[in-house]
Amino acid sequence: MIEIQSRPNIKMPEEKAQLFTQLYEEVFPKVAKFVANRGGTFADAKDIFHDALVVLYEKMLEEKEFESPENYLVGIAKHLWIRKFKDDHRMLALDDAERSISIPEDYYEPAENRIIAVLGLTGKKCLHLLRAFYYDDLSLEQIKTIFGFSTTRSASSQKFKCIEKIRNTIQEKSLGYEDFA
Amino acid sequence: MKTSHESKQIERYLFGKLNPASRLVFEARMLIDPMLRHHVENQRRVYAIVRQYGRRVVKSEVTRIHYQLFNDPAKEDFQSRIFELFTKK
DSSP states (O other), X not given: OOOOSSOOOTTSHHHHHHHHHXXXXXXXXXXXXXXXXXXXXXXXXXXXXXXXXXXXXXHHHHOSOOOOHHHHHHHHHHHXXXXXXXXXXXXXXXXXXHHTOOOOGGGGSOOOHHHHHHHHHHOHHHHHHHIIIIISOOOHHHHHHHHTOSSHHHHHHHHHHHHHHHHHHHHHHHHHHHHHO | OOHHHHHHHHHHHHTTOSOHHHHHXXXXXXXXXXXXXXXXXXXXXXXXXXXXXXXXXXXXXHHHHHHHHHHOGGGHHHHHHHHHHTSOO
């Protein structure tokens, strides 16, 4: 078991990287063993474990009290395996805690590759800003500091400008697609 | 209406933060205003895109850790423990 003295603050990049490294060493062998026993490859184990860490990260941002990331991670990995390989879940021994785990509903939405690629070229700053606020759940105060805004108010106003900018990009792109339809 | 006011309002609608009365008014406006409907749909996609992008960034951070652990000579025990699992007996 990993001894976590105080709960790491995963909003801090260093603490996040440290926790992920710790979990990698501690839990990846368990997930890899599970995947290997069911005929999966090293690459399968890696993919599933990486997705499981993403789901764990989101869960940790959501829930203030989080006792055992190790068990949770193994549980998510099993669910991801069932989903990915349409394995029969009745054949898997899931305990009660594992049964209660769920993968976010939107996790398997079609990837917005095209828009993200476009924004990667023309709107990276906005993507970073919106990710910090909506995905990494940073406060406007933190965002003000990280992005160098003078006030939280200007950070907030830039955030909405960015939403509109990306919204307009989507609009332009979808008009483009309709033209070809 | 000033756009940033509109996008704030759309956000409150999408995140379920409008009180029932404002929500009704907003939904009525959407019925008669196709432009607003478009904006709502596209803004919904903005949040989905940001989430997908966030997940990608986390995955790239994790991938970096993966390569560190699998290239660090000091982690040989860890590496062989994993590779043994995937070697056909």
